[in-house]
Amino acid sequence: FNCAATIGACLEAVGASDYPDIEVIVVDDGSTDDTAVIAAHFAGVTLLQRQNGGSASAKNHGAAAAKGDYFYLLDSDVIIFSDTITLLVSTALDYQVDWVVGRYSTVPANNGFIHHYKAVADYVLYIPKADRHTVALDCQIGGGGELISKRAFLQLSGFNENYRGASVEREELLVRFQQQGFHSAANPLIKTRHYFPNFITVVKNYVFRIHETMRLLSTHKPRFSYISKEKAIAAPAATFLFLLLVVLQLCTGAVSAAVTATAFVIVCCLHREMLIEGVKRKGMLMGLEMFALHLLLSIVIFLSGVTSYLRIRFGSGPRTGRASGTSG
Numbered sequence: 001f002n003c004a005a006t007i008g009a010c011l012e013a014v015g016a017s018d019y020p021d022i023e024v025i026v027v028d029d030g031s032t033d034d035t036a037v038i039a040a041h042f043a044g045v046t047l048l049q050r051q052n053g054g055s056a057s058a059k060n061h062g063a064a065a066a067k068g069d070y071f072y073l074l075d076s077d078v079i080i081f082s083d084t085i086t087l088l089v090s091t092a093l094d095y096q097v098d099w100v101v102g103r104y105s106t107v108p109a110n111n112g113f114i115h116h117y118k119a120v121a122d123y124v125l126y127i128p129k130a131d132r133h134t135v136a137l138d139c140q141i142g143g144g145g146e147l148i149s150k151r152a153f154l155q156l157s158g159f160n161e162n163y164r165g166a167s168v169e170r171e172e173l174l175v176r177f178q179q180q181g182f183h184s185a186a187n188p189l190i191k192t193r194h195y196f197p198n199f200i201t202v203v204k205n206y207v208f209r210i211h212e213t214m215r216l217l218s219t220h221k222p223r224f225s226y227i228s229k230e231k232a233i234a235a236p237a238a239t240f241l242f243l244l245l246v247v248l249q250l251c252t253g254a255v256s257a258a259v260t261a262t263a264f265v266i267v268c269c270l271h272r273e274m275l276i277e278g279v280k281r282k283g284m285l286m287g288l289e290m291f292a293l294h295l296l297l298s299i300v301i302f303l304s305g306v307t308s309y310l311r312i313r314f315g316s317g318p319r320t321g322r323a324s325g326t327s328g
Helices: 007-015 035-040 055-065 084-095 113-126 150-155 169-179 199-217 229-251 257-270 272-282 284-314
Strands: 024-029 045-050 070-073 078-080 099-104 146-149 184-194
Touching: 007 024, 007 035, 007 078, 024 035, 024 055, 035 045, 045 055, 055 070, 055 169, 070 084, 070 150, 084 099, 084 146, 084 184, 099 113, 113 199, 113 229, 113 272, 113 284, 146 150, 169 199, 199 284, 229 257, 229 284, 257 272, 272 284
Parallel strands: 024 045, 099 184
Antiparallel strands: 070 146, 078 184, 099 146
């Protein structure tokens, strides 16, 4: 939907894939920009145009027209590598699974500071350290779209179309996928590049998706291996506590500098992977700047988690909605 800025690069990368037999279907979900015009210029692309119905509905619409044995559900702001599809299919066949995921590269498709931060942050937050170099069965990591067998997708009746925006429709499908006894594989050797959104959209997406994820987890117990209690709960909570201690020290003097310093050391230990990976991949200066931003966004994550819990616990708001921007 309205992806004229990225759909061309997305389709060029698909066209350069080394996999020999690909059917490419673009679902234009009621765009008001030049998305359809750009997609129509690519030879061999089947363009399906329809009224806007949302992410889950659009994916189901494309799958209904597809003839292949596997569906690779690719968002329009993702750039694949030449071997991405080959690795997805070979992983599915080698491990005899019906769902395969890879990860985003730590080098984003766009080149702003927030984009480089988000690429490293996703790598740290969503890919368990133990699973970064080996294929993990019945686990989930990272992003970049998922390969699903046709038989599993049809048996599960596709995505839940109550999810209109880029939300947790894939996680909800994974819940039903696991409940039906299907198996998946996460292969960190499979990479894609992502056009990450701007800072405001990143914050909005965190708030929205944390709420939707917690709502899903309140009624189901899926195996989301990328959700680490240390990274998702302990680290953001400690960062928020550190902020409170700083405020108390500056405003009232009721907290000593030693206590605040100790709290900061604990925060650094809990966020150590972000600090290490940021410096290693982006250099000392940018790595430290990214770490500072990460602490700020950790507070956003904590507050979003707390308010989402309270809203879900005491009941408010619709079950689904539309996220700001696209995926990511």
